[in-house]
Amino acid sequence: MGKGKRFFIETYGCEMNKSDSLDIAVSLERQGYVRTSDALEADVVVINTCSVRRHAEQRVYGRLGYYRGLKKSGRKDRAIVLAGCMAQRLGREAQRRFPEIAVVAGTSHNLRIPLYLSEYQNTKIPVAKTKLGGYEFSRPEDRRPEGHHAWVTIIKGCSNYCSYCIVPYVRGPELSKPSGDITAEVDALVDRGVTEITLLGQNVNAYGKDSGDISFADLLERLDHISGLRWIRFLTSHPKDFDVDVIRRISGLGKVCRHFHLPLQSGSDRVLSLMNRGYSIRHYMSIVEALNRFVGDFAITTDIIVGFPTETDEDFKKTLSVYEEVGFDDAFTYRYSKRPHIAAGALDGEVDPAVAQDRLERLIDVVRRTEDEKNRSLLGExxxxxxxxxxxxxxxxxxxxTEHGKLVACRPTGGRPTADAPAFGPGSFIRVRIEGISGKTLRGSEVLRRYALSD
Ligand code: SF4
Known part of the structure; x- marks a missing residue:
C-alpha cells in the first residue's frame, strides 16, 4: 500500500500521545512505509496533536501553516494526516480551515491511518474519521522497542470528567486492554531487551473496572513475576482510585519503582470539589501516610493547576501549604486554560491572568526550593x-x-571490562555515589565494583 513511501511523525502533548505515535508508526511500516526523520523528504506527514491547552493547539496551527507554505512553494503531493485529540475535537472543521489535510484521524483511529491514506490516494477526497470508541490496541508482536525502556498502554480514555479537562470528550470512556495481552506484550518486550516498562493510562488505577478484568494491583503482581524485567513504573494515578490496598500490595513487589506521580491539582477542598476531582485533601494525605507506612523510602511528584475559576489567595495558600507538608520531589505546574466543552468554562469568577501568573511563579519557587533541598539530602548517598x-x-x-526518577549524570570509574563486570552502557544497572548537583541533575560516579582495574 505504501511501498517505499516515506513518513514523518511529529508529536505534541503527553506520554500517551508519544505511545500512540509509536503505534501509528508501526501500522504504517506494516504497509511498507519507511520512516524518515526529515519532514521535507516525507510523502506523508502525521501530526499527532494535543488539545489539553490552548497553546498546544496554537503550535499545531503554526505547523499546519508551515506545511501549507511548503505545498504552495514545492511538492503538491505530500499527504498531511491530523491525528490525536485536536483531530478528534475538530473533525472535518480542521479540513475546512486547512484543505491540505488529507486525513483527519480521531483518537480511536490510529491503527487505521494507512487504510485512510490509501482511500485518499485512490479518490483524492479528504477523509475524516472521528467516531469514538472501539479502540484498537497494538499487538504484542508489533512492539519494536528502541532501547531498554518501553511504554505499555494498559487503559485508554477517561471517565472522570474533571471539570477543567477535555480528555474524556476527545478520548472517550475508559477501556482496559485485556490483561493477557498486556503480559504477552511485556514478555515480548523483555525478549527484545527491555528491562524497564512504564504502564500508561489517563487513570491507571481504574484498570479492569470497565471490563471486569483483574485489578491494577493484580496486574502489577503478575508483571512483577516476569523474569528479565527489572523496573515497572506507571502513569498517571488518580488519587480517588489509589487506595491503601494498592499501596500495601505494591510494598511487597520488588520491581515496582518507589516513585509515585499523584496529581494533587489544588490544596483547597473547595476548589477540588469545583474541579470534580472526587477526593478531599484528607484522602490525599491518607495516601501519603500509607506510602510512608508501607513503602517508606519513596519519591512523590504531582501536577498542580493555579488560577482555576474562583480560586482565592486563601485557596492558593492552602496549595502551597499542602505542597510543603507532603514534601513533593517535583511538580508539573500549570495555569488554568479554558477549553471547549469543559464544565469549568461555565463558572463565573475567572482569575485575573496577572494574578494567576503571579501564583504560578510563587508556586514554581516553592517547587524549585523543595526539589533542591531533597536533592541536597542525597549528597554522599x-x-x-x-x-x-x-x-x-x-x-x-x-x-x-534512579528508581525515584531522578536524573544522574555519571562517570564510569575506569578500568577494563571483564566477563563478570562488563562495560556499562545504555540499559545497564550500576551503583553510583551522588557527589554533586547541577541545576536539576545529580552528578555521580560509578562505585568501584563493576570493573576489574587495569594492570
Ligand atoms: S482524570 Fe481528570 S484530568 Fe485526568 S484525563 Fe481524566 S478528566 Fe482529565
Missing amino acids: ECEVLVVKKSRKNPSEFLAK
Whole structure:
C-alpha cells in the first residue's frame, strides 16, 4: 500500500500521545512505509496533536501553516494526516480551515491511518474519521522497542470528567486492554531487551473496572513475576482510585519503582470539589501516610493547576501549604486554560491572568526550593541507577535515572571490562555515589565494583 513511501511523525502533548505515535508508526511500516526523520523528504506527514491547552493547539496551527507554505512553494503531493485529540475535537472543521489535510484521524483511529491514506490516494477526497470508541490496541508482536525502556498502554480514555479537562470528550470512556495481552506484550518486550516498562493510562488505577478484568494491583503482581524485567513504573494515578490496598500490595513487589506521580491539582477542598476531582485533601494525605507506612523510602511528584475559576489567595495558600507538608520531589505546574466543552468554562469568577501568573511563579519557587533541598539530602548517598544514554554535552558521561526518577549524570570509574563486570552502557544497572548537583541533575560516579582495574 505504501511501498517505499516515506513518513514523518511529529508529536505534541503527553506520554500517551508519544505511545500512540509509536503505534501509528508501526501500522504504517506494516504497509511498507519507511520512516524518515526529515519532514521535507516525507510523502506523508502525521501530526499527532494535543488539545489539553490552548497553546498546544496554537503550535499545531503554526505547523499546519508551515506545511501549507511548503505545498504552495514545492511538492503538491505530500499527504498531511491530523491525528490525536485536536483531530478528534475538530473533525472535518480542521479540513475546512486547512484543505491540505488529507486525513483527519480521531483518537480511536490510529491503527487505521494507512487504510485512510490509501482511500485518499485512490479518490483524492479528504477523509475524516472521528467516531469514538472501539479502540484498537497494538499487538504484542508489533512492539519494536528502541532501547531498554518501553511504554505499555494498559487503559485508554477517561471517565472522570474533571471539570477543567477535555480528555474524556476527545478520548472517550475508559477501556482496559485485556490483561493477557498486556503480559504477552511485556514478555515480548523483555525478549527484545527491555528491562524497564512504564504502564500508561489517563487513570491507571481504574484498570479492569470497565471490563471486569483483574485489578491494577493484580496486574502489577503478575508483571512483577516476569523474569528479565527489572523496573515497572506507571502513569498517571488518580488519587480517588489509589487506595491503601494498592499501596500495601505494591510494598511487597520488588520491581515496582518507589516513585509515585499523584496529581494533587489544588490544596483547597473547595476548589477540588469545583474541579470534580472526587477526593478531599484528607484522602490525599491518607495516601501519603500509607506510602510512608508501607513503602517508606519513596519519591512523590504531582501536577498542580493555579488560577482555576474562583480560586482565592486563601485557596492558593492552602496549595502551597499542602505542597510543603507532603514534601513533593517535583511538580508539573500549570495555569488554568479554558477549553471547549469543559464544565469549568461555565463558572463565573475567572482569575485575573496577572494574578494567576503571579501564583504560578510563587508556586514554581516553592517547587524549585523543595526539589533542591531533597536533592541536597542525597549528597554522599549510594544508589542503583539505570543508564539511559550517553551525555550529549560531555561524551565521557552517561545520563542515568534512579528508581525515584531522578536524573544522574555519571562517570564510569575506569578500568577494563571483564566477563563478570562488563562495560556499562545504555540499559545497564550500576551503583553510583551522588557527589554533586547541577541545576536539576545529580552528578555521580560509578562505585568501584563493576570493573576489574587495569594492570
Ligand atoms: S482524570 Fe481528570 S484530568 Fe485526568 S484525563 Fe481524566 S478528566 Fe482529565
